[in-house]
Amino acid sequence: MKKLHTKMNEYLANQMVGFIKLHNLHWYVQGKGFFVLHEKFEELYDESAQIIDDVAERLLAVGEKPVASLKKALELATLAELDDKFISSEDAIVALYKDVEFWIDASKEMVTLAEEAKDVSTADLFTGYITSYEKLLWMLKAYQA
Template sequence: MSKKLNDKMNVYLANQEVMYIKLHNLHWYVKGKSFFTLHAKFEELYDQAAEILDEVAERLLSLGESPIASFKKALSATAVKELDDVPVSSVDAVKILLKDVEYWIKDTKEIADLADDEGDKVTSDMFNGYLKEYQKLDWMLKSYVE
């Protein structure tokens, strides 16, 4: 594994670690007519983030690398912006998430392509699977706010 792929995967991991907390924030603080729907969706998404965290960390370990495993390191590496502990409207919550999902799509594509270029089909397949889910989520979120 190249240093570039290792670094990109660790930033991805850090982003997922911070997103796990951010999704909890949205889950707890979302307000409005869509509360029940979004409360459940945010729970689904933080459960998915937990699975991704484990998969990416274990993939790094299986390739002889060291995953970011402290919140201090994750916060210093992440591109995800944390949220304050304040209520957020349903529409604003979806817009916040949509911005992150658009970033995830770009970042995930880069990792899949980089892994593919290095001949690492397993990592490429893994990230292409994430990409499929993120693109579907992007479509759904955009449909919600339009």
């Protein structure tokens, strides 16, 4: 497997962890802004589900095998999970902010690897994620201001 595809599977595994992490925040966030954040986390885990499907199907389209079990995903993932406990809205935003920064860096790395492999379609897919995550980062800054 090329480095591009190994890293795509790692990205996929991290999205699987991120998907559950967003549910954790959706369920356990408490305090000021609860209604807004509860809704936002739901929107974000729906987007994560779409990313999981798109990245997995891109791997299949190029003849590779996407990670498709939680056991394997946890072996590959580098994104840290949260504990199963209530979290203040302030701490929830900090946790999300850090992960959004992580996703921007990870998506940029994928674009670089895809460009090196002359895979324009994969580069395009991950370029879209950079755009979305950078927009979300701006919105989180605005929400905290």
